[in-house]
Amino acid sequence: xTPLIAELERLYKGAEIDxxxxxxxxxxxxxxxxxxxxxxCLPTRGFKHPIAFLSLISRVRKNHYDLVIDPCVxxxxxxxxxxxxxxxxxxxFHDAPSLRGLTHGVPESLAPRHxxxxxxxxxxxxxxxxxxxxxxxxxxxxxxSDAERAQGRSIVRELLDTSGQSAAKVAIGxxxxxxxxxxxxxxxxxxxxxxxxxxxxxxxxxxxxxxxGRSMLDSRWPGYYSSKIRRMGAIMAxxxxxxxxxxxxMHLAVASHVPTVGMFSVTDANVYGPYGLGNRLxxxxxxxxxxxxRSVVAACSQLMDPCAAxxxxxxxxxxxxxxxxxxxxx
Numbered sequence: 001x002t003p004l005i006a007e008l009e010r011l012y013k014g015a016e017i018d019x020x021x022x023x024x025x026x027x028x029x030x031x032x033x034x035x036x037x038x039x040x041c042l043p044t045r046g047f048k049h050p051i052a053f054l055s056l057i058s059r060v061r062k063n064h065y066d067l068v069i070d071p072c073v074x075x076x077x078x079x080x081x082x083x084x085x086x087x088x089x090x091x092x093f094h095d096a097p098s099l100r101g102l103t104h105g106v107p108e109s110l111a112p113r114h115x116x117x118x119x120x121x122x123x124x125x126x127x128x129x130x131x132x133x134x135x136x137x138x139x140x141x142x143x144x145s146d147a148e149r150a151q152g153r154s155i156v157r158e159l160l161d162t163s164g165q166s167a168a169k170v171a172i173g174x175x176x177x178x179x180x181x182x183x184x185x186x187x188x189x190x191x192x193x194x195x196x197x198x199x200x201x202x203x204x205x206x207x208x209x210x211x212x213g214r215s216m217l218d219s220r221w222p223g224y225y226s227s228k229i230r231r232m233g234a235i236m237a238x239x240x241x242x243x244x245x246x247x248x249x250m251h252l253a254v255a256s257h258v259p260t261v262g263m264f265s266v267t268d269a270n271v272y273g274p275y276g277l278g279n280r281l282x283x284x285x286x287x288x289x290x291x292x293x294r295s296v297v298a299a300c301s302q303l304m305d306p307c308a309a310x311x312x313x314x315x316x317x318x319x320x321x322x323x324x325x326x327x328x329x330x
Contacts, residue, residue: 002029002255004071004119006138009035011123020060020081022046028229029255032143061085070102071119073111091122113270116140139276140255142233152238155224160204163222168204170304172196173236173258175208175244176216181266182245188289189217195293200304206239208232208249241303243296246272254279259303261296278303 001019008015018038019026030036040060046053061084070082070092082090083101094105106125111118117137144152156171176189184192193205207217209225217223224235232249233256236242242253242260246267251274253260259278262269265285273281280299284292297304 001071001119002141002143003116003138004069004123005030005033005035006141007120007123010138018060018063018065020085025229029142031230032145057081057084064088067091069119069122071122073108073118091126093118093122112137113268114273114275115271116275137275139257140251141257142230142252142255144230144233144237144256148230148234149237152234152236154238155235156206156238159206159222159224163204165204165222167202169202170200170204170241171206171239172200172203173206173208173239173242173253174217174221175210175242175247175249175253177210177212177249178245178247182247184245184263184265184284184289186216186218191289192293193217193220195290196296199294199297203304206235208236208242208244210249241300250274259300261300263292 001021005017008017015035016037017033017035018040019030019036020040020042022042023044024041027039027041030039040056042056043049043052063086065085065087066089068082068085068087068090070078070090072078073093079092079100082092089104090102091104092102092106093108093111094100094102095108099105104126106122110121110125112121114137120137160166160168160171174189174193176186177183197203197205205221207215207221207223209215209223211227213225215223224232226232226235229252233252236253236258237256239258242250242258243263244250244253244260245263245265246269250260250262251272254262254274254276259280260274261280261282262272262274264273264281264283269281269283280296282292282295282299287295
């Protein structure tokens with residue numbers, strides 16, 4: 001949802017935005033968003049907590065909004081909430097011929113494939129007239145503060161130093177967990193990291209520990225765990241590269257603005273893949289773990305070998321100078 005908030009802020013500078021979300025995570029994600037006024041966190045599996053659930057719905061319903069947005073494609077629950085809440089305009093995706101409780105609708109066939117870009121397309125289809133400029137979609141961004149980023153860098157360096165990796169020039173984060181078939185087995189990760197270290201010996205490894213609090217890499221590498229989303233994001237922001245299968249932590253890494261490689265073997269990378277500057281996606285079907293590790297190093301060569309990247313840039317500049325010597329000021 002962070003790209004949607006960024007798009008609303010771009011178009012409506014004085015907007016005050018309320019967010020209704022399931023579970024407590026939204027309060028952490030949107031904690032530093034200047035335009036966000038209220039964050040209503042519905043109980044997870046609200047039918048098991050009917051009193052708390054209905055009480056919060058009743059609180060939201062007392063507000064009268066200029067605009068209510070249903071950002072989801074195909075979510076009956078989201079559409080029911082859109083109908084319940086009071087608003088002058090109600091915007092969302094719809095199937096013809098009925099708008100199903102909306103005042104403004106965008107056909108589902110026009111929704112971009114990527115999940116984060118869909119809500120933005122709603123606003124661009126019904127917002128103020130554009131100036132003809134083709135804009136990129138806003139990136140995922142939890143807007144970490146400078147203090148959070150500095151703390152993250154400090155902890156990453158401490159983890160590397162205390163684990164005998166003080167000479168590492170590149171800090172690489174690994175998140176080795178995911179749900180169901182998206183998870184790569186332990187032996188796969190062992191082969192992957194061995195090949196990664198062989199191809200990029202200057203890299204130091206830090207494991208991001210999943211919510212169960214247990215290492216997925218047999219505690220071979222220093223690990224960091226926190227139940228707080230922003231702390232996890234700050235640590236990943238202190239890395240030079242984050243590697244993960246398709247999962248929530250991958251999206252959090254992207255939103256923390258660390259270059260991220262997302263690996264896909266089951267889900268559609270066009271729907272969930274990381275996008276934006278420095279991010280890469282790899283479809284791993286048919287490839288060995290060693291092949292994937294070498295692909296990561298090749299895709300992120302400037303991060304993996306900063307000296308080589310500088311030398312390459314210098315070579316390009318020299319080549320341009322030699323190609324056009326008469327254009328150099330005397």
